[in-house]
Amino acid sequence: MKISFIGAGNVAWHLAQAFENAGHWICEVYSRNPDHARLLASSLYDTNVQPDLNFSESEAELIIIAVSDDAIEHVIEQIVLPENAILAHTSGTRSLAEFQKLVEVYSDVYVHTGVFYPLQTFTKGVEMYYREIPFCIESRNELIESRLIKLAESISDSVTRMDSDERFILHVGAVFASNFTNYLFTVSHNLLEREQISFELLKPLIRTTVNKVLLAVDPAPGQTGPARRGDWKTTSRHLEYLQETNQDWIEIYRVLTDKIRDFYIAK
Incomplete structure (x- = not known):
């Protein structure tokens, strides 16, 4: 398939290379920062840097918008598309x-629309095993949806048709599972660094915790710790220590302790 990207951030960086490795041609890359587009294009075999959002002469069958949610509308306001192209976002x-309504308002030609959502956290330079990444696909047109599914299946073994409401709920769950968890890792790292204790000591615990979740149907029975046990003497001592550190950490500790207590002890 012939594919072009709008955006040269983490998502575009990974998807473009995965598609190319699967035999697809990445025609163009556009970014509001031309240096980012040049860097991504240079990592691909035969990809041009698109200087603006005029794609009217593009050979691409699919143009993927891989930008922040807030920037999608601005892109659609400015983009010029070839007729019957497929325009998909990754949000x-x-x-x-x-998305369809915005395209209808701003596009002068008929354009097919779709969603090509990879459920993963992407960082440039971090290797990914794409076959395990879930892709959630949606389009009003069954033929377009089938083409997007076939594209996803060329790089992944986990491809699902999913409507917008389901995808939104999945995204909320992903924020809890990934974004919030990573922030807690960051708090833990900074707390130990403050006392000149190596964060490396926690990594076996983190691996075991994550592995338990991956092996479980329901992670709830795997919960451990003082709040789970109702060990309020220990939690009080933790809070006394945290009084000397960071007010945000105290608030986080209190909220999570209370929620664990309510979930496990108060029943």
């Missing part, structure tokens, strides 16, 4: 109906 939260 977990923007609905297909909202």
